[in-house]
Amino acid sequence: xxxxxxxxxxxxxxEGENATxxxxxxxxxxxxxxxxxxxxxxxxxxxLIRSNEREKHSGRLRVTxxxxxxxSSLLITASRAADTASYFCATDATGGSYIPTFGRxxxxxxxx
Amino acid sequence: DAMVIQNPRYQVTQFGKPxxxxxxxxxxxxxxxxxxxxxxxxxxxxxxxxxxxxNNEADTPDNFQSRRPNTSFCFLDIRSPGLGDAAMYLCxxxxxxxxxxLNEQFFGPGTRLTVL
Numbered sequence: 001x002x003x004x005x006x007x008x009x010x011x012x013x014x015e016g017e018n019a020t021x022x023x024x025x026x027x028x029x030x031x032x033x034x035x036x037x038x039x040x041x042x043x044x045x046x047x048l049i050r051s052n053e054r055e056k057h058s059g060r061l062r063v064t065x066x067x068x069x070x071x072s073s074l075l076i077t078a079s080r081a082a083d084t085a086s087y088f089c090a091t092d093a094t095g096g097s098y099i100p101t102f103g104r105x106x107x108x109x110x111x112x
Numbered sequence: 113d114a115m116v117i118q119n120p121r122y123q124v125t126q127f128g129k130p131x132x133x134x135x136x137x138x139x140x141x142x143x144x145x146x147x148x149x150x151x152x153x154x155x156x157x158x159x160x161x162x163x164x165x166x167n168n169e170a171d172t173p174d175n176f177q178s179r180r181p182n183t184s185f186c187f188l189d190i191r192s193p194g195l196g197d198a199a200m201y202l203c204x205x206x207x208x209x210x211x212x213x214l215n216e217q218f219f220g221p222g223t224r225l226t227v228l
Contacts, residue, residue, distance in 0.1 A: 030213025042116075042202055042219035043155070050213065088154060092214040099169075100145070100214055102154040 006089055006103045014111050019076040021106040023089030024069075032065055033090045034074050037105070043088065046074070051094075081112040115139070118203050118220035125193050126228050133188040133223045135203030143209075144186045145217065146178060147202040155202055161186065162208060190225075198227045 006023050013019055023032070031050045035043040047063045049056045049072065056063045062075040076083055088105040116137045125131040135144065142163045147155035158172045161180045175197070177189040190197055204217040 030209075033214070033216065035217075035219075040200075040222075040224070042118075042221045043204075043217070044219070045216045048216055090214075090217075092209075099160075100157065100217065102156075104154050105152075107152075 006087070006106045008106060009104065010107045010109075012109045012111065013079060015079060015081055017079055017110075019079050019083070019108055019110070021074045021087050021108070023072045023074070023103055025072075025089075025091045025103075026070065028067075028094045029091045030094055031092065032072050033100075034061075034063060034072075035088045035090060035102075037086045037088065039085075046087075076108075079108075079110045081110050084108060084110050116203055116205055116218050116220035118201075118223050120223060121221060122224050122226070124226045124228060125190075127195065128192045131190050131193055131225065133190075133201050133203075133225070135186045135188075135220055136184050137203075137205045137218075138184070139205055139218060140183060141205035141207055141218070142183065143206045144180060145204040145206075146186070146188050147204065148197075149200045149202055149222075158188070193225070193227045195227050198225055200224050 033048045034046040036046055037043045047056055047058050049063050049065045060077045065072045086105045086107050088102050090100045090102045092100055119134050145160040146158045149155040157169050159168045159178050175191050179187045200222045202222045203220040206215045206217045
């Protein structure tokens with residue numbers, strides 16, 4: 001089964017609102033990454049958060065990591081229509097294999 | 113600009129006709145990945161290389177092969193494409209983990225494969 005699972009699967013909001021997406025995973029990890037994918041394109045890296053970190057910021061993005069709950073959240077503040085995309089979390093389990101495992105993704109639509 | 117390039121962007125092939133997808137990178141990363149992504153699904157790792165060290169995922173069909181002749185180039189060969197192989201194929205690169213977990217992956221734009 002997949003390591004990461006995002007929820008919700010789909011999110012529809014108005015421009016200016018905040019968008020929150022969650023990712024849960026099953027096993028201990030080295031780090032967790034969030035990626036963005038515009039329709040029909042490759043993935044773009046957003047943020048990497050290591051297992052010993054609890055929160056990271058990048059511009060309008062805020063990522064939290066709770067290793068006790070095996071979950072992470074991605075918050076996009078003051079969303080824009082251009083944020084419309086799919087967002088994926090990716091984890092790599094501890095144990096040295098360094099295999100990236102992606103969740104199913106959250107499809108975000110931001111209405112202008 | 114340093115980047116990951118995939119060619120072609122769109123590939124149409126016939127059922128059973130071999131096809132090769134290519135990926136090149138100017139980032140000089142020693143790790144390269146091939147993913148298969150079907151509509152509204154997560155990218156699924158097919159294989160990856162640490163330098164020339166090839167790592168095949170356990171559930172990657174034998175129909176899929178890969179070659180990495182040098183650091184910059186990596187190829188995905190589909191020997192006998194079936195209708196179920198129609199998907200987006202994504203190439204990605206990263207620096208070696210060096211004991212700290214995976215680093216950021218840089219993705220190409222993908223090749224959309226259609227099987228007729």
